Amino acid sequence: MRKNYDRSLKSLQDEVLVMGSMVEKSVLRSVEALKNRDLDLANQIIAGDQDINQKRFDIEEQCVELIATQQPMAVDLRVIVAILNILVDLERIGDHAEGIAKITVMIGNEPPVKPLIDLPRMAERTAQMLRDSMDSFIRRDVELAKRVCDDDEEVDNLYNQVFRELLLIMAEDPKTIGRATRLIWVAHNLERSADRITNICERVAFVATGHMEDIGASKY
Amino acid sequence: MNMNSIFKSSTDDNSRQADSGNASSKLRMQHMNLYYGSFHAVKDITLQVNTSSITAIIGPSGCGKSSMLRVFNRMNDLIPGASVDGLVEFDGINIYEPGVDVVELRKRIGMVFQKPNPFPMSIYDNVAFGPRRHGIRNRRALDEIVEKSLMQAALWDEVKDKLGQSGLSISGGQQQRLCIARVLAVEPEVILMDEPCSALDPIATLKIEDLMRTLSETYTIVIVTHNMQQAARVSDMTAFLMVDDGHSGVLVEYGPTSEVFTNPRDKRTEDYITGRFG
Ligand SMILES: Nc1ncnc2c1ncn2[C@@H]1O[C@H](COP(=O)(O)OP(=O)(O)O)[C@@H](O)[C@H]1O
Ligand SMILES: [Mg+2]
Numbered sequence: 296m297r298k299n300y301d302r303s304l305k306s307l308q309d310e311v312l313v314m315g316s317m318v319e320k321s322v323l324r325s326v327e328a329l330k331n332r333d334l335d336l337a338n339q340i341i342a343g344d345q346d347i348n349q350k351r352f353d354i355e356e357q358c359v360e361l362i363a364t365q366q367p368m369a370v371d372l373r374v375i376v377a378i379l380n381i382l383v384d385l386e387r388i389g390d391h392a393e394g395i396a397k398i399t400v401m402i403g404n405e406p407p408v409k410p411l412i413d414l415p416r417m418a419e420r421t422a423q424m425l426r427d428s429m430d431s432f433i434r435r436d437v438e439l440a441k442r443v444c445d446d447d448e449e450v451d452n453l454y455n456q457v458f459r460e461l462l463l464i465m466a467e468d469p470k471t472i473g474r475a476t477r478l479i480w481v482a483h484n485l486e487r488s489a490d491r492i493t494n495i496c497e498r499v500a501f502v503a504t505g506h507m508e509d510i511g512a513s514k515y
Numbered sequence: 516m517n518m519n520s521i522f523k524s525s526t527d528d529n530s531r532q533a534d535s536g537n538a539s540s541k542l543r544m545q546h547m548n549l550y551y552g553s554f555h556a557v558k559d560i561t562l563q564v565n566t567s568s569i570t571a572i573i574g575p576s577g578c579g580k581s582s583m584l585r586v587f588n589r590m591n592d593l594i595p596g597a598s599v600d601g602l603v604e605f606d607g608i609n610i611y612e613p614g615v616d617v618v619e620l621r622k623r624i625g626m627v628f629q630k631p632n633p634f635p636m637s638i639y640d641n642v643a644f645g646p647r648r649h650g651i652r653n654r655r656a657l658d659e660i661v662e663k664s665l666m667q668a669a670l671w672d673e674v675k676d677k678l679g680q681s682g683l684s685i686s687g688g689q690q691q692r693l694c695i696a697r698v699l700a701v702e703p704e705v706i707l708m709d710e711p712c713s714a715l716d717p718i719a720t721l722k723i724e725d726l727m728r729t730l731s732e733t734y735t736i737v738i739v740t741h742n743m744q745q746a747a748r749v750s751d752m753t754a755f756l757m758v759d760d761g762h763s764g765v766l767v768e769y770g771p772t773s774e775v776f777t778n779p780r781d782k783r784t785e786d787y788i789t790g791r792f793g
Binding site for chain 1: 743744747776777778779784785788789790791
């Protein structure tokens with residue numbers, strides 16, 4: 296029964312995975328570019344955000360078409376509604392990565408205020424959360440989704456740590472204020488990205504259970 | 516209120532009303548079974564139909580939707596060999612109790628069928644048919660009833676200039692609305708509809724659906740439909756029926772339409788409404 300319809304639904308979810316991995320790469324590379332002062336890579340990320348936006352519109356269009364032509368019901372409907380929401384979160388995470396790349400370009404060749412250790416760690420945690428959230432979506436794994444939300448705390452803690460450290464640096468040497476503030480923006484972008492991922496996890500729970508619930512309220 | 520008048524002799528029934536559970540429940544079945552001879556067609560149905568709401572009965576063909584619908588106004592009495600047990604209540608009164616006036620019951624609980632079936636007489640006479648049968652002869656009174664009923668059925672504007680024409684001369688969609696007007700003319704409380712749109716084109720179908728929504732402010736409507744989208748569009752509550760291993764129709768799930776169509780509790784409902792059944 297409904298083989299073509301099932302195929303469309305499956306390909307829709309595959310497309311979300313593709314977009315998820317595009318965004319994940321963008322997050323990791325944005326911090327890599329920052330760390331290595333790689334302006335080419337930063338510019339690539341900024342340009343690449345267009346592709347992510349385009350992907351979002353393509354998938355959204357497919358969702359609308361499925362709704363209009365196939366009248367999806369029950370879990371199928373929940374999957375599509377979840378995807379429409381997940382797309383927004385993914386796109387915004389992509390924007391945060393683009394933001395980091397823009398900051399990197401802005402920083403250019405200014406001398407570093409500190410060695411970058413916690414920011415790459417935040418980026419890695421965030422990327423891992425994103426991967427897991429995509430996994431939980433495909434597998435309808437609410438337990439995994441909940442664990443991802445728990446991981447958000449780790450990112451929040453790293454954010455705190457980076458923030459305090461940079462405050463100290465600025466207090467000690469006001470000449471660093473401009474540069475340190477930019478790094479705070481970077482940390483903030485990563486922290487917001489992780490929050491977005493917890494939204495995705497809530498959609499996973501919705502698909503699986505039919506209920507909207509706040510499974511991972513962030514401290515920030 | 517004239518609640519007791521479905522009894523041929525209205526004697527001892529006030530007490531029964533008092534203990535009739537939920538005040539907003541218009542119809543109620545409890546462990547209702549329907550047999551055609553030895554064939555157990557519908558099995559152990561328990562549900563309540565709320566006042567001023569639309570309840571849809573959906574399910575694969577042959578699962579007993581029409582049979583179940585006919586139980587509500589004892590239309591199965593007309594089928595030789597058909598028998599019903601369990602409790603079936605209308606306004607808290609057991610309609611299968613001896614002494615129930617079936618003619619009065621069917622006036623209170625009207626029915627619209629799959630194929631529009633206007634009588635071979637004028638549009639006016641179609642609508643006036645029921646009231647006349649119930650003893651109304653006064654022309655002015657009849658005029659009023661005919662106009663009001665056709666208005667309620669959203670047909671008045673289309674036929675007001677040709678009330679003398681045959682009921683069979685109008686389009687299928689108009690004929691179905693005429694049949695609804697005919698039911699409304701006897702001032703029922705409940706309207707049972709058995710796939711009322713299956714012979715109609717999509718536009719006529721949407722008109723009837725819209726009409727149903729309007730009517731549900733005043734009437735309690737139970738509709739059988741094989742069209743799930745229609746159930747999703749018009750109803751407040753949805754009952755999903757399916758046959759069990761013994762080919763008897765059973766109630767698989769009953770709940771608010773919004774829930775049944777977004778998050779059904781039973782896997783069989785899920786499979787049916789997502790089109791993965793069978
Ligand atoms: N008058 C009848 N006499 C004997 N069997 C009947 C009669 N009407 C329906 N049935 C049987 O009862 C079952 C349910 O039929 P029905 O209520 O018409 O289902 P639905 O409306 O869901 O298609 C079917 O197996 C059908 O063959
Ligand atoms: Mg039927």
